[in-house]
Amino acid sequence: MRPIARNGLLLLVGVVLALLALGALPQFLAAGDPYYLTVEGAEDGPTLEVDNFSARQYPYLFEALSSDDGRSSAYRRGPWGLKEPFTNSPFDELQSLLEFAPEGAATAEAAFVEYEGTRYRVAVVQP
Structure with a gap:
C-alpha cells in the first residue's frame, strides 16, 4: 500500500473514531x-x-x-x-x-x- 493511501486511510479511521467518541461523550459531560x-x-x-x-x-x-x-x-x-x-x-x-x-x-x-x-x-x- 502506498504511503499516501495508508495515511488517508488512517486519517479516515481517526475521523470516524473521533465522531463515535463525540456521540458517546455527552453522557459523561455533566x-x-x-x-x-x-x-x-x-x-x-x-x-x-x-x-x-x-x-x-x-x-x-x-x-x-x-x-x-x-x-x-x-x-x-x-x-x-x-x-x-x-x-x-x-x-x-x-x-x-x-x-x-x-x-x-x-x-x-x-x-x-x-x-x-x-x-x-x-x-x-x-x-
Whole structure:
C-alpha cells in the first residue's frame, strides 16, 4: 500500500473514531445542578394535544407524564456548552412544545398540554 493511501486511510479511521467518541461523550459531560421537565395538573384552557406525539422524540415529557411525581429524570448541562449540541434536553422539548402550542396554550416559561384527557402545565425546573 502506498504511503499516501495508508495515511488517508488512517486519517479516515481517526475521523470516524473521533465522531463515535463525540456521540458517546455527552453522557459523561455533566456539570452544575440538575434540571427536570415537570408536569402538573392545570385548569381548563387551550392546550396542545400530545397523545399522538412520539415518546422517542419527547422522552423527558413522556417520562414526566408517566412518573409518580410528575418529573423527568435529571438533566445536567455540559461544561462550556459542549454537551448541548449533541443531546436532546428538556429545554429542547419545552421549546418545541412552545412552538407547536396554539395561541393561549403557552406562556414564556411553560406550555399547556393535554394527554389522555387531562390538562397539564409543562415547565423546566431546577430545584
